[in-house]
Amino acid sequence: QQQVKQSPQSLIVQKGGISIINCAYENTAFDYFPWYQQFPGKGPALLIAIRPDVSEKKEGRFTISFNKSAKQFSLHIMDSQPGDSATYFCAARRDYKLSFGAGTTVTVRA
Amino acid sequence: DTAVSQTPKYLVTQMGNDKSIKCEQNLGHDTMYWYKQDSKKFLKIMFSYNNKELIINETVPNRFSPKSPDKAHLNLHINSLELGDSAVYFCASSQQQTDTQYFGPGTRLTVL
Numbered sequence: 159q160q161q162v163k164q165s166p167q168s169l170i171v172q173k174g175g176i177s178i179i180n181c182a183y184e185n186t187a188f189d190y191f192p193w194y195q196q197f198p199g200k201g202p203a204l205l206i207a208i209r210p211d212v213s214e215k216k217e218g219r220f221t222i223s224f225n226k227s228a229k230q231f232s233l234h235i236m237d238s239q240p241g242d243s244a245t246y247f248c249a250a251r252r253d254y255k256l257s258f259g260a261g262t263t264v265t266v267r268a
Numbered sequence: 269d270t271a272v273s274q275t276p277k278y279l280v281t282q283m284g285n286d287k288s289i290k291c292e293q294n295l296g297h298d299t300m301y302w303y304k305q306d307s308k309k310f311l312k313i314m315f316s317y318n319n320k321e322l323i324i325n326e327t328v329p330n331r332f333s334p335k336s337p338d339k340a341h342l343n344l345h346i347n348s349l350e351l352g353d354s355a356v357y358f359c360a361s362s363q364q365q366t367d368t369q370y371f372g373p374g375t376r377l378t379v380l
Contacts, residue, residue: 160310190366192368194371196309199373199374200373200374201272201358201360201371201372201373201374202311202358202371203370203371204368204369204370207368245309247311251366254316254323254324254365254366255313255316255324256313256369257313258310258311258312260308260309260310261309261310261311
């Protein structure tokens, strides 16, 4: 069964808008929460990651918000650009093993 | 100078055949992985090797057998291919099991 639940499955945003992707987990043993970005025909690439003792991490236009008590975390893409159009995966790690969410396809309209 | 490379990129074969996918990394990492991405893009780990030792072996049919001849290579051999094996297979590597995983470009396997 999926250990990390991700939503929405897809979203469309206008250029300059904000994209928000949400993930939830149950297992409190997870110790590391990365987000991966995947373009068509390519492998996933690490975008940004957070540990559970931090509530927010920002890198450029990408921000992870982490709510440990709610067991939820989210990715915010600010000022979305057409080049951000990709599939985004949240993940959680336990015992050196990554469990991925189902992915969110983001389309940024110019 | 590709970091994680896989061959072939595409593989089309008949049911019942045996095939191999090769992976090489030139990052000097000590841990390598195989993932399967199904038609709905769901990514699931299959195997992981650390210093040529198998450390993760998920619930994968024993028709799948990974082989790590050295730290830079992790190959995946699949026997008696089935329709359900059709997917994109990704190799990845990391320096130690806790560091960032770098993925290869994937091998799209189609079983007819």
